[in-house]
Amino acid sequence: MDIRTVGIVGAGQMGNGIAHVFALAGYDVLLNDISEESLQKALATIEKNLERQASRGKITAEDKAAAMARIRTTLQLADLGPTDLVIEAATEREAVKQKIFDDLLPHLKPETILTSNTSSISITRLASRTDRPEKFMGFHFMNPVPVMQLVELIRGIATDQETWEALHEVVRRLGKTAASAEDFPAFIVNRILMPMINEAVYTLYEGVGSVKSIDESLKLGANHPMGPLELADFIGLDTCLAIMNVLHDGLADTKYRPCPLLTKYVEAGWLGRKTQRGFYDYRGETPVPTR
Numbered sequence: 001m002d003i004r005t006v007g008i009v010g011a012g013q014m015g016n017g018i019a020h021v022f023a024l025a026g027y028d029v030l031l032n033d034i035s036e037e038s039l040q041k042a043l044a045t046i047e048k049n050l051e052r053q054a055s056r057g058k059i060t061a062e063d064k065a066a067a068m069a070r071i072r073t074t075l076q077l078a079d080l081g082p083t084d085l086v087i088e089a090a091t092e093r094e095a096v097k098q099k100i101f102d103d104l105l106p107h108l109k110p111e112t113i114l115t116s117n118t119s120s121i122s123i124t125r126l127a128s129r130t131d132r133p134e135k136f137m138g139f140h141f142m143n144p145v146p147v148m149q150l151v152e153l154i155r156g157i158a159t160d161q162e163t164w165e166a167l168h169e170v171v172r173r174l175g176k177t178a179a180s181a182e183d184f185p186a187f188i189v190n191r192i193l194m195p196m197i198n199e200a201v202y203t204l205y206e207g208v209g210s211v212k213s214i215d216e217s218l219k220l221g222a223n224h225p226m227g228p229l230e231l232a233d234f235i236g237l238d239t240c241l242a243i244m245n246v247l248h249d250g251l252a253d254t255k256y257r258p259c260p261l262l263t264k265y266v267e268a269g270w271l272g273r274k275t276q277r278g279f280y281d282y283r284g285e286t287p288v289p290t291r
């Protein structure tokens with residue numbers, strides 16, 4: 001299947017990064033969100049990140065201008081009807097994703113491939129509630145999308161070979177590397193990464209270390225580019241908690257129990273960088289640990 005136009009639902013940190021890399025690779029992009037403010041913020045972020053790449057000589061000024069010109073935005077899901085590929089990248093809540101698919105499907109042409117950037121939710125279950133389970137896949141990008149090389153491709157039980165191959169080809173054209181994962185809770189990356197982050201929150205909760213000592217330990221002692229709490233803030237604490245809940249419910253094992261302190265931060269609305277406060281407070285010049 002020849003994919004030229006891509007619809008992206010959700011213009012948050014993942015949606016804007018996905019729009020960025022598709023536009024740079026020559027695809028026409030239509031970015032959708034429920035809020036005009038989020039769409040405008042996404043365009044400004046894409047512009048800034050393209051400029052960063054241009055200023056470091058990774059792309060030319062012409063590449064940047066051409067990529068920006070390929071991105072259109074819309075508040076209407078129906079406008080995504082004629083696209084060849086849709087990537088849902090809205091909030092990590094199954095009900096939200098379900099409603100998006102319900103609203104979108106009546107407008108979508110039958111051959112369109114439908115995908116979700118979900119970090120953890122069952123692809124088979126999401127697919128089973130659509131009119132095209134054979135053309136449905138998990139298309140899991142990593143954050144920050146313009147920098148991270150990996151894309152996890154998750155096949156639902158009904159996904160057909162043509163769809164599987166079409167998405168591998170898209171990943172190649174983006175210049176990224178695909179890893180195949182079976183459809184079990186949180187797939188590969190988050191099955192391993194998120195329990196580590198949750199354990200770091202338990203380490204904080206039990207007073208074994210402070211935010212600073214935990215992050216420094218993993219950065220300097222295990223060569224991680226970011227400490228686990230800094231990374232949790234970067235991902236979004238709501239997303240981290242949602243993934244732990246999917247692991248806990250889906251695998252029914254207490255080893256995946258979300259740390260009560262993680263729940264408390266989410267209940268406070270301290271979701272990390274996106275709300276300016278999480279394990280660090282980002283409102284000043286430099287991040288300050290909140291514990």
Ligand SMILES: CC(=O)CC(=O)SCCNC(=O)CCNC(=O)[C@H](O)C(C)(C)COP(=O)(O)OP(=O)(O)OC[C@H]1O[C@@H](n2cnc3c(N)ncnc32)[C@H](O)[C@@H]1OP(=O)(O)O
Binds near residue numbers: 050056189235
């Ligand atoms: C939750 C899920 O479902 C799955 C996930 O995504 S889990 C999260 C996975 N991501 C990670 O683990 C990220 C861990 N962190 C890192 O790898 C690094 O800290 C980082 C790449 C984010 C930043 O690296 P850094 O060295 O501290 O910062 P910085 O020097 O500013 O950036 C490194 C390069 O990336 C570029 N960059 C960083 N963010 C960028 C962005 N958003 N867009 C474009 N380029 C960007 C910089 O321009 C820089 O480029 P050069 O190499 O040409 O100089």
Ligand SMILES: NC(=O)C1=CN([C@@H]2O[C@H](COP(=O)(O)OP(=O)(O)OC[C@H]3O[C@@H](n4cnc5c(N)ncnc54)[C@H](OP(=O)(O)O)[C@@H]3O)[C@@H](O)[C@H]2O)C=CC1
Binds near residue numbers: 032
């Ligand atoms: N954060 C990460 O590191 C990673 C996240 N993911 C996954 O990507 C998805 C998005 O995460 P992320 O970008 O971090 O989240 P964000 O919170 O940054 O963005 C989510 C966006 O979705 C929008 N949205 C909510 N409901 C709808 C809807 N019905 N229709 C259209 N847009 C909607 C939100 O709008 P508003 O703000 O106005 O509510 C917001 O702009 C999740 O499934 C997450 O698990 C995957 C890989 C990495």
